[in-house]
């Protein structure tokens with residue numbers, strides 16, 4: 160079996176491009192460009208919790224990085240570097256090769272360098288990636304920026320990943336679950352346009368709720384306006400997936416109605432659906448979801464690991 164160091168060298172050591180020091184020393188050494196702020200985030204995937212034992216390694220490599228790039232996008236930051244801490248029950252070369260291929264394919268698409276990490280033996284496969292991005296000073300997108308009167312927008316479609324979890328046999332939905340596409344370009348382009356943003360990892364109701372709490376505002380969302388894949392048959396499952404299903408990694412953001420033209424043009428330019436689904440209201444941080452008749456719907460809140 161490969162030693163820990165051979166394993167790191169073989170699967171995770173790629174030449175640094177912009178890092179002063181990447182994999183191989185005690186720390187990575189990074190030099191941010193002048194005038195930029197660093198956005199730093201970490202997200203963990205645990206076997207049995209975030210993915211089933213035996214999950215396909217290439218998509219795991221993709222998803223472990225994707226969920227972190229999604230957080231950077233939600234802050235308006237351009238991704239630059241990543242660190243990978245991984246606990247492996249076994250050092251299986253086929254598994255490691257496929258995992259690394261999935262991770263580096265996404266990393267290369269977004270110009271991200273893997274600059275370090277930690278590799279250990281562990282009882283459960285556990286993957287924690289730390290991602291570092293850059294954003295010009297003063298323009299990062301906060302959860303706290305929403306203002307009364309703002310439109311609420313979402314990217315892409317919601318509910319597909321949760322449908323894929325409930326019905327793995329629906330291939331298009333399973334793909335949404337296993338290969339989420341972080342909205343990196345959108346996040347960067349929303350600088351100066353959006354007042355607030357968050358990525359949808361735990362469901363629209365819960366994650367938009369975080370914007371409301373942080374911004375101390377309320378919101379009304381029209382259920383019928385939320386874009387969703389045309390794959391649902393059961394309306395109850397559809398409602399739960401669209402409103403409360405996690406793992407879509409779309410962005411929800413708020414912007415002044417004066418930005419509508421700009422946002423529609425951006426949607427066309429990026430080839431990414433952007434849809435206004437409601438508005439921010441003055442008052443307590445409460446979300447009302449209205450059905451087609453304008454009646455408030457009952458909603459399940461987002462996922463909570465300890466609830």
Ligand code: ADP
Nearest residue numbers: 167171182183184185243245274275276277278
């Ligand atoms: P240390 O003893 O200082 O923690 P390690 O022996 O754990 O160093 O790691 C050696 C080098 O390999 C370090 O530069 C570390 O950042 C890097 N590294 C370890 N594991 C990974 C990994 N899974 N992916 C990328 N780099 C890694």
Ligand code: MG
Nearest residue numbers: 276277278279
């Ligand atoms: Mg170490």
